[in-house]
Amino acid sequence: MAHALRSDDRVLLFGEDVAFGGVFRCSMNLASEFGEARVFNTPLSEQGIVGFAIGAAVEGMRPIAEIQFADYVFPAFDQIVNEAAKIRYRAGSNAGMDCGGMVIRMPAGGVGHGALYHSQSPESLFTHVPGMRVVIPRSPAQAKGLLLASIESPDPVIFMEPKILYRAAVEHVPSEAYTLPLSKAEILKEGKDVTIISYGTPLYTCQSAITAAEKDLKCSIELIDLRTIYPWDRETISKSVNKTGRAIVVHESMVNAGVGAEVAATIQDKCFLRLEAPVQRVAGWSTHPGLGYERFNIPDVTRIYDSIKSVLDY
């Protein structure tokens, strides 16, 4: 974010408690470096934060709005779905009256003890909304490149940051500015028997399950990070499944009408003749994230391993 603020006067950063550095320390020292006019606290009102960001964006700024937890984005649902997503479309040929350059950042996903309102991953609610881009990075280097690309994007972006990885994932991140392409999946590991499609935190769980399964079951598994959840890279996924013939989609949020449903339906449409087993979805159960039950709810290594085994045995 420092790069964005430094390189473009139009970039603003605001939300609840961002001025002192943010409750997850994402905006440490930015207010002192760039001034309180560009990095500032807002009143505690999510619909206000997103509405304010839209207004700033339609008048040429590039606002980065923070929602403290993805669980609290719902008061701003109307502003995102009815306003941000539709502004360019309804303006028609009134070019430039859109809210491109707006990014709504929010920490998302399970954190071990977040219970009902500090654990949610509401991405699929936004993948049903044409006009918005939904991006979820898996690591620090990805987060930087995808966030800078989101700020540059001519379309509004919802940027969900897996909060369990804030302190867990450490890797080399180039200090200079760079971008990673949106709507482009990344093949993390090539394979020929099964394709696993996931994003965010579960990619690490998938890697452990793949290591165990390849050793035990003598198979070769391809792992793909979707990175952008919508509009998503359908081509990379269908190409992979047309090669392997088997697909598993893994995500934390509940299975019902989740991202997995869209991916699975597209796979059956584009890879029907090559499929050797039904597409599996390994995801949160259709329940709420109760405090004491998280390890039974979020897909773990065992469930992914078992899914690999069942598609191979089918």
Next chain:
Amino acid sequence: MPTFRVLDQEGKLVDKNREEPDISDEEVLRLYKDMVSVSIMDLIMFDAQRQGRISFYMVSAGEEGIAVGSASSLNPRDPIFAQYRETGIFQYRGFTLDDFMAQLFATKDDTGKARNMPVHYGSKKFNVHTISSPLATQIPHASGAAYAMKMQNRQNPTEDPRVVACYFGEGAASEGDFHAALNIAATRGCPVLFICRNNGYAISTPTLEQYRGDGIASRGVGYGIDTVRVDGNDILAVREVTKKARDLALKDGGRPVLIEAMSYRVSHHSTSDDSFAYRAKVEVEDWKRRDNPITRLRKWMEGKGLWNEEKEKELRSDLRKQILTAYRKAEKEKKPALSGLMSNVYAEPTEEQIEQMAALRKVIQKYPNEYDVSEFDGGLDGLTFDKK
């Protein structure tokens, strides 16, 4: 909170000791003609909806003075966010009758590409953001846009500073977005004019069921916002208040101002509403007869010798002819190209959309009798994304 007035219902100065309003004869005539033009277009288009020529309409009857009067005190470069009953803003800023008709009939010349319901105008050229149906959503947009103005005023000190104007009804002020917007505008010192049209009704709901405080104005004080209540039927008062509010909004780096303009919704809420189901016809007739922004200004103009019955007749017949000419022209126009269905959702079409557009084309080609594409600009050839 008291209501500020310049003219009484007879078009005479309320305060005989004050100076004459600071406005040229030319400008007064312009304000008057703009109000009359909107009111005649409203009558014609209301009937056009009743005849099924357009799908929907909402008139501004009784509130023409708020829109035209306030717009006349803004800089043409000040961005505006409106609700939907502010046609006078577009009229004052320079919308032509052809522009109005293109939107209402959803023709190929509609800048909204036939995507929005009638009366949802928008214009980059005139700095008015496209109207959307969800109530009050534009109010926090105005706060954010005003913050952008504040930053840009600071970055470009040689240019005329700008403020943002935001319009909404007293019903919309019950939405959470009203609260969010005023509070954030106050804490961030945003140069924005919140202009509330309090016309007594939100569809069927009278204000007694909308709030129990002293209208909307009393709330401004609670947010730490300078506030004024004005007689919305007095265009010269609206104009004067808006001008002062604009100056105030630019003071000390920027701050919001709330204006509550009192009026009465003379008309039905929309063409989908019969207001006599919830209010007495006599109440409406009474308001129409007693007071109205157009007749009040007319009386003042007549008192000054600026206007008379003959000019009135000529203006009305002239405007009526012009409006009907634009109406007939728009009615015959083609609809926009079919590309409008899916373009502009994203800056660039997605791979999924390109696939879907090809699928729709195949369906239309396969069942040509089920789809009439001839009324759309370019017919089936228009069903394609623009080539970059």
